[in-house]
Amino acid sequence: MSDSVVRALLDEPNLKVSVAVLGEVARDARRRHSLAPASASLFAQGLVGGALMASLGKGSTRINLQLECDGPLRGFFVDAATDGDIRGFVKNPSLDVELASGVFQWRAALGNSGFISVLRDVGGEFYRSSVELISMRFGDDLNHYFATSDQVPTRVAITVQRNAEEALGHVAGVLIQLLPSGDEAALKKLAGDLEARLHDACEKLPTLTAAALCSELFPQARQLLDTPVKFACTCSREKALATLQALGADEVQDIVDTMGSTAVTCQFCGTKHEVTLPDLWEILAALGRPVRPN
Numbered sequence: 001m002s003d004s005v006v007r008a009l010l011d012e013p014n015l016k017v018s019v020a021v022l023g024e025v026a027r028d029a030r031r032r033h034s035l036a037p038a039s040a041s042l043f044a045q046g047l048v049g050g051a052l053m054a055s056l057g058k059g060s061t062r063i064n065l066q067l068e069c070d071g072p073l074r075g076f077f078v079d080a081a082t083d084g085d086i087r088g089f090v091k092n093p094s095l096d097v098e099l100a101s102g103v104f105q106w107r108a109a110l111g112n113s114g115f116i117s118v119l120r121d122v123g124g125e126f127y128r129s130s131v132e133l134i135s136m137r138f139g140d141d142l143n144h145y146f147a148t149s150d151q152v153p154t155r156v157a158i159t160v161q162r163n164a165e166e167a168l169g170h171v172a173g174v175l176i177q178l179l180p181s182g183d184e185a186a187l188k189k190l191a192g193d194l195e196a197r198l199h200d201a202c203e204k205l206p207t208l209t210a211a212a213l214c215s216e217l218f219p220q221a222r223q224l225l226d227t228p229v230k231f232a233c234t235c236s237r238e239k240a241l242a243t244l245q246a247l248g249a250d251e252v253q254d255i256v257d258t259m260g261s262t263a264v265t266c267q268f269c270g271t272k273h274e275v276t277l278p279d280l281w282e283i284l285a286a287l288g289r290p291v292r293p294n
């Protein structure tokens with residue numbers, strides 16, 4: 001795994017920069033959730049957006065980045081932590097639409113209206129904000145989110161590019177944010193052609209890593225931190241059993257009577273937690289229901 005987010009400083013104009021490369025994570029997500037091409041590509045953008053936003057946090061910050069839309073994708077959910085763990089899901093995993101080129105390229109997937117909502121968990125304190133989608137291009141709408149919801153001038157660019165046979169070949173993003181007493185004109189200038197420069201840099205680099213991409217885009221940057229990013233979930237078999245127990249004795253008895261065993265599939269990571277008949281008996285016993293082995 002070589003995916004990571006690099007945090008860096010541009011001293012002269014006083015800007016902070018995060019650069020993310022998430023090809024492995026995006027392909028891992030595609031495999032876990034069996035995502036069709038359009039679902040996989042849009043979710044890859046969401047993962048990059050989530051990782052970049054989480055990189056702005058300190059300590060044990062988590063962000064939940066949610067896209068909701070009226071198009072057939074319906075939306076996605078990304079849960080990203082400052083320490084590099086990321087997970088999430090797409091509401092419609094099977095979307096395989098023909099995508100146009102140009103600024104309307106994602107309308108077939110996203111439709112014509114929707115929202116980006118962000119929930120920030122900063123050490124147990126929650127901050128929520130949301131904006132309406134206006135351009136129906138995720139990167140542009142994320143910039144719109146920052147412009148309307150965040151007090152600090154911030155620009156972001158995201159790219160998902162094919163590399164040979166691999167549709168999720170280059171999955172990367174950049175975020176630039178003004179520091180106190182930073183030069184806002186310099187930020188705007190850098191942001192002007194950021195997406196095009198990101199695209200070209202991904203094509204040019206022989207090995208795409210966040211550190212190499214940061215050096216290519218901002219040769220003068222002082223790189224401070226390179227945090228590995230991986231698709232990781234907090235689910236477990238114990239939590240799956242607790243979920244079943246929460247259904248109550250009648251429901252669990254019904255599973256015993258009709259199926260004999262079951263599985264709880266985690267929405268966030270696709271892991272299937274198998275639940276055997278003895279597990280179900282144990283749950284029934286814990287719920288105070290006499291066990292009736294057949």
Ligand SMILES: [Zn+2]
Pocket residue numbers: 233234235236266267268269270271
């Ligand atoms: Zn999970």
